[in-house]
Amino acid sequence: MKRRTFIISASLSLLLGFGNVVAHAQNSADGTVRIAPLQATNLLTLARQSGQADKHLKTIGGKIDWKASMPAYAPTAEVLRGGSADIGSGSVTSFLTAAANNKDLVIFAVEKDDGKTQGIVANGASGIKSIPDLVGKKIAVNKGGTGEYLLRLALARHNISYDKVTPVYLGPTEGATAFAQGHVDAWAVWEQFFAAGQAVPGAKVIAWAGDIGSLNRIVHVTTRDFAQRNPKLLKAVYDALAVEAQAIKNDPSLIAALNIKEGMPKDVAAILRKVQPQALAPADDAFLKELDEVATFYVSQGLTPQKIDVRGLTVNVLNPQAKQ
Incomplete structure (x- = not known):
């Protein structure tokens, strides 16, 4: 409670x-x-x-x-x-x-x-023990953000198509409720929400962000x-x-x-x-x-229709004259 x-x-x-x-x-x-x-x-x-x-x-x-x-x-x-x-x-x-x-x-x-603040955590009753086990399962993610990126990255590292899983698009607070109540089999999430998922009895981390090469x-x-x-x-x-x-x-x-x-x-x-x-x-x-x-x-991954030109999307406060 x-x-x-x-x-x-x-x-x-x-x-x-x-x-x-x-x-x-x-x-x-x-x-x-x-x-x-x-x-x-x-x-x-x-x-x-x-x-x-x-x-x-x-x-x-x-x-x-x-x-x-x-x-x-x-x-x-x-x-x-x-x-x-x-x-x-x-x-x-x-x-x-x-x-x-x-x-x-x-x-x-x-x-x-250190790559351990984000990841994918599986519900204890789901039977999921590794990334390949996600096939056919429902995974809570936030659409277009950290959760979807982590899920797509993990699947890509194992040559698994995204359409082999059922993403459930939820915000972090809704995802927390769905995961705790067993309405989804796994949850790709970040920071204290990731920690909250790990604290659910029987939950198991199946992918740490650092282990799947996340740059998020x-x-x-x-x-x-x-x-x-x-x-x-x-x-x-x-x-x-x-x-x-x-x-x-x-x-x-x-x-x-x-x-x-x-x-x-x-x-x-x-x-x-x-x-x-x-x-x-x-x-x-x-x-x-x-x-x-x-x-x-x-x-x-088809998340954007064309590649985003990242030039000009940063400002270096330690070197204001740097062109980025």
């Missing part, structure tokens, strides 16, 4: 706070950065929970206006494009899906992990206009993320402690505690190559 309460409360926070998110765009001349964080655990949410983000922005005379937490990147992109927030987070895959027809958003920070990073995104008009504020947010990354590197237990404080069940937090802390990197040339590789995979 506590796990369900944790997931439901996250959804309610979105609904109750959305009215604040859809306010008119504000001018950042006063040093205010409007941030709509993800519900999923990442450096930005941790920096908010620890107070590090607010503290760091204050040192340069800035401040953060925290908006409602978003369940996934798709609504985050809508909020950014609508002018109601300046910064949000998502994954490489969901970012590319949203960028297919509109390049007004750019990535400015990238999180790199957590990314932090802003509007092109904000990046051009407010480079110092954007760099300050990046620096705050860097400070948080160093803090959890020094004391990895902070991740579980902060999430428990926010209402995460202790058994789910215990799973997160086993994962190596993520590191922060700029959206540099090396990352741009990764982004291009994912774009190539997307078009090969």
